[in-house]
Amino acid sequence: MSRFFSKKYAALEPYTPGEQPQDMQYVKLNTNESPFPPSEAALKYAAANTRQLNLYSDPVQEVLTKELAKTYGVGPDQIIVCNGSDETLNFAFMAFCDDGMPAAFADVTYGFYPVYAQQNRVPYVEVPLKEDFTMDVETLMGLRATLFIANPNSPTGVALPLSEIERLAAADPDRVVIVDEAYVDFGAESAVGLVNRYDNLLVIQTFSKSRSLAGGRLGYAIGQKELIGDLNTLKFSTNPYNVNSLTAAVGIGVLRDPEYMKKNCEIIKSNREYLVAKLDELGFRTLPSSANFVFTTRPGTDGAELYRALKEKGVLVRNFSKPRIKDYERITIGTREQLDVLIEKLKEILN
Amino acid sequence: MSRFFSKKYAALEPYTPGEQPQDMQYVKLNTNESPFPPSEAALKYAAANTRQLNLYSDPVQEVLTKELAKTYGVGPDQIIVCNGSDETLNFAFMAFCDDGMPAAFADVTYGFYPVYAQQNRVPYVEVPLKEDFTMDVETLMGLRATLFIANPNSPTGVALPLSEIERLAAADPDRVVIVDEAYVDFGAESAVGLVNRYDNLLVIQTFSKSRSLAGGRLGYAIGQKELIGDLNTLKFSTNPYNVNSLTAAVGIGVLRDPEYMKKNCEIIKSNREYLVAKLDELGFRTLPSSANFVFTTRPGTDGAELYRALKEKGVLVRNFSKPRIKDYERITIGTREQLDVLIEKLKEILN
Numbered sequence: 001m002s003r004f005f006s007k008k009y010a011a012l013e014p015y016t017p018g019e020q021p022q023d024m025q026y027v028k029l030n031t032n033e034s035p036f037p038p039s040e041a042a043l044k045y046a047a048a049n050t051r052q053l054n055l056y057s058d059p060v061q062e063v064l065t066k067e068l069a070k071t072y073g074v075g076p077d078q079i080i081v082c083n084g085s086d087e088t089l090n091f092a093f094m095a096f097c098d099d100g101m102p103a104a105f106a107d108v109t110y111g112f113y114p115v116y117a118q119q120n121r122v123p124y125v126e127v128p129l130k131e132d133f134t135m136d137v138e139t140l141m142g143l144r145a146t147l148f149i150a151n152p153n154s155p156t157g158v159a160l161p162l163s164e165i166e167r168l169a170a171a172d173p174d175r176v177v178i179v180d181e182a183y184v185d186f187g188a189e190s191a192v193g194l195v196n197r198y199d200n201l202l203v204i205q206t207f208s209k210s211r212s213l214a215g216g217r218l219g220y221a222i223g224q225k226e227l228i229g230d231l232n233t234l235k236f237s238t239n240p241y242n243v244n245s246l247t248a249a250v251g252i253g254v255l256r257d258p259e260y261m262k263k264n265c266e267i268i269k270s271n272r273e274y275l276v277a278k279l280d281e282l283g284f285r286t287l288p289s290s291a292n293f294v295f296t297t298r299p300g301t302d303g304a305e306l307y308r309a310l311k312e313k314g315v316l317v318r319n320f321s322k323p324r325i326k327d328y329e330r331i332t333i334g335t336r337e338q339l340d341v342l343i344e345k346l347k348e349i350l351n
Numbered sequence: 352m353s354r355f356f357s358k359k360y361a362a363l364e365p366y367t368p369g370e371q372p373q374d375m376q377y378v379k380l381n382t383n384e385s386p387f388p389p390s391e392a393a394l395k396y397a398a399a400n401t402r403q404l405n406l407y408s409d410p411v412q413e414v415l416t417k418e419l420a421k422t423y424g425v426g427p428d429q430i431i432v433c434n435g436s437d438e439t440l441n442f443a444f445m446a447f448c449d450d451g452m453p454a455a456f457a458d459v460t461y462g463f464y465p466v467y468a469q470q471n472r473v474p475y476v477e478v479p480l481k482e483d484f485t486m487d488v489e490t491l492m493g494l495r496a497t498l499f500i501a502n503p504n505s506p507t508g509v510a511l512p513l514s515e516i517e518r519l520a521a522a523d524p525d526r527v528v529i530v531d532e533a534y535v536d537f538g539a540e541s542a543v544g545l546v547n548r549y550d551n552l553l554v555i556q557t558f559s560k561s562r563s564l565a566g567g568r569l570g571y572a573i574g575q576k577e578l579i580g581d582l583n584t585l586k587f588s589t590n591p592y593n594v595n596s597l598t599a600a601v602g603i604g605v606l607r608d609p610e611y612m613k614k615n616c617e618i619i620k621s622n623r624e625y626l627v628a629k630l631d632e633l634g635f636r637t638l639p640s641s642a643n644f645v646f647t648t649r650p651g652t653d654g655a656e657l658y659r660a661l662k663e664k665g666v667l668v669r670n671f672s673k674p675r676i677k678d679y680e681r682i683t684i685g686t687r688e689q690l691d692v693l694i695e696k697l698k699e700i701l702n
Contacts (some may be wrong), residue, residue, distance in 0.1 A: 002577035012589030054563040119588040215596035226353035236365030237470040245566035246597035
């Protein structure tokens with residue numbers, strides 16, 4: 001830290017992203033990426049339709065926004081596109097939390113939420129999940145706070161039924177409920193269909209998972225136009241050209257090839273079933289997952305040690321130091337071949 | 352504004368970017384873009400070297416950062432890359448300004464500075480430029496504030512000699528001096544060579560102008576590693592994967608073809624001379640420019656009206672409503688052909 005760094009941030013502990021080894025020698029199952037590249041059709045569209053790079057990108061991203069609006073059946077003024085859903089989430093913490101309105105989220109969820117809260121210097125409440133890592137919705141019903149709910153949750157993969165999301169939105173019209181649906185396409189129910197009924201509901205999604213575009217950085221929020229307007233006020237006071245022209249073009253191409261995404265999601269779901277069965281055979285207990293990863297533990301096996309042993313054998317998974325989940329691994333659902341390597345290495349380690 | 356929007360931002364007035372018409376029918380001289388595309392060599396490098404898009408981009412952007420470090424003769428830990436220099440500037444306002452340390456900048460400069468200050472809720476001082484739009488460095492010598500100096504300045508194009516930047520850094524080692532060098536390659540002196548002498552000096556540059564990559568969104572800061580570390584703390588608490596893989600690859604390609612950039616800068620400088628002479632003939636008074644634009648006024652001609660008349664004739668320039676400069680146009684230096692259209696239309700309007 002330099003002596004010039006504002007005292008505001010002196011205690012700030014940045015988020016630690018999952019390892020991104022650049023040498024590509026690992027079977028990489030640690031950051032919930034898709035094992036499939038964007039479709040040829042999407043890349044072909046992008047190659048033919050990228051705005052001239054010497055010109056600024058479109059700050060309102062009109063074409064991309066309209067394509068998303070068509071995809072989800074909402075108006076273009078109900079969507080904001082951002083540099084990854086991480087940026088969208090940060091704008092939401094800025095917009096809807098302050099000293100008078102804390103943020104609230106689960107004690108086991110996306111590890112960036114407490115960092116956003118600290119960086120924006122807003123108070124926050126961590127609500128404990130139940131023993132089985134499901135959410136006790138009742139504890140949130142009367143809570144006057146801006147709720148951040150990852151659905152399905154990460155790192156657990158556990159989904160909350162749409163009816164419960166709706167109960168939370170309906171319970172208190174004076175708080176915003178933000179549903180972070182990064183993993184929704186792998187088996188959970190999206191809340192997008194509810195946004196026109198609840199002006200306090202904001203849904204955040206990303207191109208990084210089911211749409212195979214983590215490296216492109218493209219996220220978006222859907223809500224009623226007043227909420228989206230607030231996020232735009234912050235975007236235009238921070239970084240108006242936040243989505244670059246290369247990413248925008250690939251993003252439009254991806255939206256125009258929905259069948260490819262659907263097919264990939266089906267493969268991931270099938271591979272997830274396959275992996276869970278194999279893990280069962282090896283004595284693991286795996287939480288029911290609606291995401292492109294599983295959260296699994298093996299009674300009697302140390303989680304951090306298993307993570308390290310797998311890494312030594314060339315397989316990257318994610319282990320978290322937080323006491324409650326330190327003996328779990330979060331394993332991304334890769335290709336069948338990747339999963340077979342993982343299973344083989346697990347057998348070697350456990351025998 | 353929704354009823355949920357934090358009162359913190361109730362009075363925030365977002366930045367208004369220059370018009371970005373998507374129909375491409377204008378001679379576009381309003382946002383200081385390069386009229387030249389990135390080089391073929393750069394695009395070819397990118398096509399062959401883009402990291403798989405289904406994987407996250409490298410959060411530390413090791414290859415790109417090392418290429419920049421080589422270009423500028425500094426260590427890789429002295430550079431942070433961002434999603435455009437706008438994001439870099441925002442991190443600098445976050446890091447180095449607070450209630451006890453206001454921001455200070457010229458009254459006529461990049462219009463985003465006061466927005467950053469307001470959005471980060473830090474106090475700021477606008478220091479009046481002299482009658483001729485040069486900076487009165489003496490007024491800044493004893494000012495305890497974080498200085499933001501666009502050099503060359505925008506919208507004026509006027510440059511401050513490097514010796515004056517050094518005086519400002521040396522005058523008070525307890526304040527940070529941030530030099531925003533978006534336009535430095537068109538004729539001003541860069542302060543990068545001073546950063547290892549002054550730990551309170553931060554230089555911010557961009558790929559958007561001389562490097563023909565406004566649509567790619569790539570900016571960076573150079574300073575001693577402690578200052579860069581502070582910016583990284585904020586980046587990793589906001590959006591760790593802020594630079595996407597497509598942009599990073601084009602950026603590296605651009606850095607590996609420096610001759611193309613140099614050649615383009617020479618063309619722009621020559622076209623600038625050409626335009627200034629033509630404007631002289633038409634009765635304009637143009638400030639001495641070290642940038643890829645000129646700031647010009649014609650005594651007796653209303654600036655806003657002239658802007659509108661040019662737009663009607665298909666030529667976009669930029670006019671600002673601020674009283675002190677409302678009768679000036681900021682005109683980007685385009686190709687010779689674009690400038691000839693501009694001059695022709697000016698003649699039609701003025702006759």
